[in-house]
Amino acid sequence: MNDSMRGRNxxxxxxxxxxxxxxxxxxAESFVEINTRSIKKVPTLKGRVxxxxxxxxxxxxxLSFETAAKRxxxxxxxxxxxxxxxxKGESLKDTVATIESIGIDAxxxxxxxxxxxxxxxNYVPNVRVINAGDGQHQHxxxxxxxxxxxxxxxxxxxxxxxxxxAAELFAGLHVLIVGDIRHSRVARSDMLAFGALGATxxxxxxxxxxxxDMSAWPVEVVTNYDEALQWADVVACLRLxxxxxxGAYVPSLEEFTRTHGLTVExxxxxxxxxxxxxxxxxxxxxxxxxxxxxxTNAFMTTQVRNGVPVRMATLxxxxxxxxxxxxxx
Amino acid sequence: xxxxIFITGGxxxxxxxxxHADVIVRDGVIEAVGTGLSAPDDAILVDxxxxxxxxxxxxxxxxxxxxxxxxxxTIVSGSQAAALGGYSAVVAMPNTxxxxxxxxxxxxxxxxxxxxxxxxxxxxxxxxNRAGHDLAPMAELAAAGIRIFTDDGNGVQNAAVMRRAMDxxxxxxxxxxxxxxxxxxxxxxxxxEGEVSARLGLLGRPAxxxxxxxxxxxxxxxxxxxxxHFLHISTAASLRAIAAAxxxxxxxxxEVAPHHFTLDETSLENYGTQFKVHPPLRTRGDRDAVRAxxxxxxxxxxxxxxxxxxxxxxELSFDEAPAGMLGLEHAASLTNEAxxxxxxxxxxxxxxxxxxxxxxxxxxxxxxxxxxAHGGDVVTGEDANxxxxxPRQNYVVDRNALxxxxxxxxxxxRSLTGRxxxxxxxxxxxxxxxxxx
Numbered sequence: 001m002n003d004s005m006r007g008r009n010x011x012x013x014x015x016x017x018x019x020x021x022x023x024x025x026x027x028a029e030s031f032v033e034i035n036t037r038s039i040k041k042v043p044t045l046k047g048r049v050x051x052x053x054x055x056x057x058x059x060x061x062x063l064s065f066e067t068a069a070k071r072x073x074x075x076x077x078x079x080x081x082x083x084x085x086x087x088k089g090e091s092l093k094d095t096v097a098t099i100e101s102i103g104i105d106a107x108x109x110x111x112x113x114x115x116x117x118x119x120x121x122n123y124v125p126n127v128r129v130i131n132a133g134d135g136q137h138q139h140x141x142x143x144x145x146x147x148x149x150x151x152x153x154x155x156x157x158x159x160x161x162x163x164x165x166a167a168e169l170f171a172g173l174h175v176l177i178v179g180d181i182r183h184s185r186v187a188r189s190d191m192l193a194f195g196a197l198g199a200t201x202x203x204x205x206x207x208x209x210x211x212x213d214m215s216a217w218p219v220e221v222v223t224n225y226d227e228a229l230q231w232a233d234v235v236a237c238l239r240l241x242x243x244x245x246x247g248a249y250v251p252s253l254e255e256f257t258r259t260h261g262l263t264v265e266x267x268x269x270x271x272x273x274x275x276x277x278x279x280x281x282x283x284x285x286x287x288x289x290x291x292x293x294x295x296t297n298a299f300m301t302t303q304v305r306n307g308v309p310v311r312m313a314t315l316x317x318x319x320x321x322x323x324x325x326x327x328x329x
Numbered sequence: 330x331x332x333x334i335f336i337t338g339g340x341x342x343x344x345x346x347x348x349h350a351d352v353i354v355r356d357g358v359i360e361a362v363g364t365g366l367s368a369p370d371d372a373i374l375v376d377x378x379x380x381x382x383x384x385x386x387x388x389x390x391x392x393x394x395x396x397x398x399x400x401x402x403t404i405v406s407g408s409q410a411a412a413l414g415g416y417s418a419v420v421a422m423p424n425t426x427x428x429x430x431x432x433x434x435x436x437x438x439x440x441x442x443x444x445x446x447x448x449x450x451x452x453x454x455x456x457x458n459r460a461g462h463d464l465a466p467m468a469e470l471a472a473a474g475i476r477i478f479t480d481d482g483n484g485v486q487n488a489a490v491m492r493r494a495m496d497x498x499x500x501x502x503x504x505x506x507x508x509x510x511x512x513x514x515x516x517x518x519x520x521x522e523g524e525v526s527a528r529l530g531l532l533g534r535p536a537x538x539x540x541x542x543x544x545x546x547x548x549x550x551x552x553x554x555x556x557x558h559f560l561h562i563s564t565a566a567s568l569r570a571i572a573a574a575x576x577x578x579x580x581x582x583x584e585v586a587p588h589h590f591t592l593d594e595t596s597l598e599n600y601g602t603q604f605k606v607h608p609p610l611r612t613r614g615d616r617d618a619v620r621a622x623x624x625x626x627x628x629x630x631x632x633x634x635x636x637x638x639x640x641x642x643x644e645l646s647f648d649e650a651p652a653g654m655l656g657l658e659h660a661a662s663l664t665n666e667a668x669x670x671x672x673x674x675x676x677x678x679x680x681x682x683x684x685x686x687x688x689x690x691x692x693x694x695x696x697x698x699x700x701x702a703h704g705g706d707v708v709t710g711e712d713a714n715x716x717x718x719x720p721r722q723n724y725v726v727d728r729n730a731l732x733x734x735x736x737x738x739x740x741x742x743r744s745l746t747g748r749x750x751x752x753x754x755x756x757x758x759x760x761x762x763x764x765x766x
Contacts, residue, residue: 091644113646114530115600122599135648137530185530211527212535 007322009121009129010314012138013192021196025148026163027313028306034071035308045074048319051104052078053096054132056112060280060304061132065108065141068311077104092116093123100124105319108132114185128318130311136183142279143189145310147197149303150175150234153275170197176232177203178225178260179287182211182249183241186279190236191217204228206260208249225260229270236277237262237287253286262288267295275299331356331757335368339377339717341707342384342674344683352382354713357701357756361709373758375751377717383678385417385447385714385752386661387685387703389506389584390481390560390632392653393419393449396437397426402637402734404438408445409732410635410657412759415681415749417714418448418703419635419657420689423459424482430454430465432473439473446759447752448701448714450689452477455494455505461486464494471501474700476690479506481560484542486512491546495555504582504688506558507546509567510608514538519648521594521609529597531647534609536564543567547574547581556580558688561634563589563608565618572627582688584632587663588654590620592739602643602650603739606636609652620667624676629684633660637735655738658731661718663740665747671720682716701755717751722763724748732765 002008003019013021034042050069054062062078069076079099099107106128109117114135121129133139147170154169155162162169175194181187181203194201201219203210214221222228229235240256250256257263262276267289276288276298284290292298336352341362351366352359368374388411394402404421411419421438423429429438435451442449453475457463459482467478478498484507485491491507498505515534520526522533543559547570550557562568562583574581588606593616596604604610622628636653643650661681668676686692686704693702693711702712728741752760759766 091641092646093644094641111646113648115647118600119602119646135530136532188528188530212522212533213524213527215524216528 005314005317006320007128008318010140010318011117011121011129011131013140013143013189013196016196018196018198021144021147021193024144024310024313024317025151027317028148028309029163031309031312041071041073043073044316045069045072045319048074048105049103050074050076050106050108050315051099052076053081053099053107053109055081055116056110056133058110058133061110064304064307065132065311068308069315071308072312072316074315077102092119096120096123100127106130106315111135130314130318133185135185137185138189139185139279140189141307141311141314142186143193144314145303145306146190146236146277146279147193148310149277149299149306150275152306153299167198170194170199173199173234174232175199175201175234175236176228177201177236177238178262179205179238180209180240181205181238182209184238187238191219195219202228202231204260206250206256226266226269229266232274234275234277235262239279239281240283240287242283257286261286262292264289264291267292272297277303280304333360333369333372334375334753334756334758335372336375336377336382336715336717337368339380339382340674341382342678343706345675347674352707352715354715354753354756357713359707359709359711359713362707375717375758375761377750379719379721380750381674381677381718381720382707383674383716383718384682384686384704384707385716385754386415386681387689387691388416388419388633388635388657388660389630389685389689390586390634391419391421391657392424392634392636393421394637395425395441396434400734401639404441404445404449406732406734407635407637407657408447408449409765411447412752412754412765413732413749413763414657414659415661415716415718415752416447416657417716417752417754418450418686418691420450420452420477422481423452423454423479428454428459430457430459432466432469435470435473435475446765447754448703450691451475452479452481452506454478455480455485456490459483461490464497467497467503468501471503475503476695477504477506477558477688479508479560481506481508483512484508484510488545488549492549492553495549495553495557499553499555504556504558504690506560507542508560509539509542509546509562510534511538511541514541518609519605520597521611523594523612525594525597529600531597534607536566536611536615539564539608540566540570543570547571547579550574550579550581554580556582559583561586561589561608561632562628563611563619564615568618568622568627575627582629582684583627584630584685585619585623585628586632586634587656587660588739590616590623590667591663592616596739600647602645602647603654603737603741605647605650605652606634606654607652623667623680624673628680630688631660631664631680632685633657637733638737639735643737653737655731655733655735658733659726659738659740659745661749662745662747665720666745670746674720713753713756715753716749718747719750720747722746722748722750
């Protein structure tokens with residue numbers, strides 16, 4: 001675990017200590033202000049080249065990363081790979097070797113296969129790799145922007161700055177993650193990020209949508225969803241990954257909504273200060289009711305907005321010089 | 330006729346004893362075994378001091394890839410890897426393209442195998458195109474010399490088809506070998522299911538997918554009386570089931586692959602595709618159970634499951650990369666290490682030569698026209714298929730210096746102990762001083 005991601009890849013949250021996560025959040029905090037200016041650009045990464053390589057299309061994440069890179073004045077090259085090159089028989093190694101030889105400093109990549117970012121980071125050791133989601137493994141910047149969003153909300157409520165009170169804000173915080181944990185890279189990153197910062201994390205899902213073995217995470221699996229909702233300060237809903245054949249994991253979407261959806265009835269029983277998160281895109285009416293999604297304590301647009309400064313922070317840190325003390329370790 | 334070979338100063342490994350003796354090989358057979366023999370005038374001298382002299386190793390489970398995927402391996406390149414690994418015979422698996430499910434494809438391999446440096450026996454497919462539906466012409470193939478049948482790569486999923494295959498095979502005197510994985514349970518999985526797969530976000534192939542098929546086929550063997558050989562067993566529970574079946578007296582045998590007693594699922598932490606294999610690397614507990622069972626009689630044989638894959642396929646994402654790893658060149662070293670370096674020559678040759686030869690029906694008592702006997706005793710008159718194995722030689726695995734056409738070894742950079750100094754196939758010295766002749 002690293003106390004700083006300066007000069008390093010971001011492949012998964014497990015590589016970061018709480019200190020390392022807080023460094024990213026604090027850096028992001030300093031970038032928030034840039035996004036409110038009329039000229040939303042700083043020269044920090046001028047002359048650096050950031051490639052975005054999305055084997056699996058994701059307009060939102062790609063847009064967020066590319067905006068982040070541009071606000072830091074990096075040159076952005078965007079490659080529409082989809083999975084076409086693989087079908088043509090090009091290996092992951094050859095694809096990234098080609099892009100590396102064009103001359104890039106950082107590579108933001110999304111891939112439908114777990115571990116693809118890890119594999120690529122081994123192929124191009126001189127390029128900083130930022131994982132923008134790999135299969136069912138991790139989506140670290142989503143995990144970071146989720147903790148960033150929660151820290152921001154709690155700091156505003158407490159009338160403090162998130163930067164000064166990171167530890168206190170998360171200590172004793174109750175986070176409930178609900179839904180398709182099994183197929184969710186967001187859940188894996190969220191569990192680790194909230195856990196590292198000191199929050200207590202519980203997960204709730206139908207048995208078929210839990211990973212086969214949860215012992216890797218410092219979380220408790222609970223079965224009584226309604227009770228857990230009363231316990232929670234933060235409720236993180238997950239997209240039911242229908243496109244990954246999850247249909248067969250639950251008898252029907254209606255039944256899933258009945259047992260694990262954030263319905264209006266359940267919403268009414270929540271403490272009004274409960275923070276509701278969803279990584280998007282939402283299946284309105286499935287894991288979250290359409291009305292609930294538009295309530296003031298549902299922070300989906302804040303999450304999207306915070307995506308940019310958090311991703312600016314990861315790019316900035318990844319392309320910074322490694323801390324000299326760590327170099328000697 | 331080849332030159333005589335004089336193997337001097339080694340420890341000859343018999344089935345239940347060892348002796349310090351010289352061995353003279355001439356005209357494809359062992360001419361003499363004893364002390365104080367003098368070297369024939371024309372003999373090639375093999376210095377066997379510090380070495381075991383035993384029957385050439387027999388691999389029950391080799392994927393030679395020819396026909397169909399010659400870029401990954403050919404019969405010749407695979408046989409060279411085998412010879413360097415100490416093997417005098419290998420059993421070629423039928424999952425080629427096309428599959429070895431009829432006499433035409435089998436005769437193609439037999440013809441090609443004439444240029445191999447070790448003997449190549451063939452396993453025929455149980456079902457047409459290994460599809461699990463219609464029985465392959467097993468009687469015709471048995472008449473062509475095939476003694477073992479498997480759909481390896483896949484298990485026969487349908488229990489009724491497997492039962493029919495057993496009923497049919499029993500009367501032919503052949504053995505059915507099963508790749509035990511229930512494909513419904515293992516579907517889409519790329520590694521062992523458990524804590525590590527959950528964390529890595531990789532779909533799992535649960536241990537029970539193997540256990541269930543092992544239990545099923547034990548029941549079918551009990552029903553039909555047909556011998557069943559279980560390929561590459563990887564779980565502690567499967568071993569317990571097989572142990573019980575043996576106590577019951579059923580005709581079951583099993584093999585394990587070196588990677589299942591030397592590696593476990595934690596090797597996959599970095600998504601290295603060279604560790605992707607079916608059945609997958611299991612838990613540390615399974616690995617230890619497999620290793621412990623090497624000497625209890627539950628495990629009959631160590632077999633490589635040598636599965637060459639071209640680099641460009643192993644450089645795909647973990648989900649897309651093919652499963653399988655090389656085995657022929659390092660299996661003997663890994664087995665030697667697992668048994669205690671140099672400590673257990675009887676078990677070493679039982680696991681790597683004598684039992685596999687018995688299961689594949691390659692012994693003197695099984696010999697058919699044009700074939701040579703493997704896995705026998707080192708005594709006068711036996712066919713000269715031998716290995717001179719130095720159990721204490723150290724070397725470092727280098728994936729770029731293999732005889733195989735492929736480089737997908739999981740042991741690259743690892744230091745291993747024990748290596749074939751010489752391999753003799755049908756009286757011909759094919760490897761000497763660790764190099765192909």
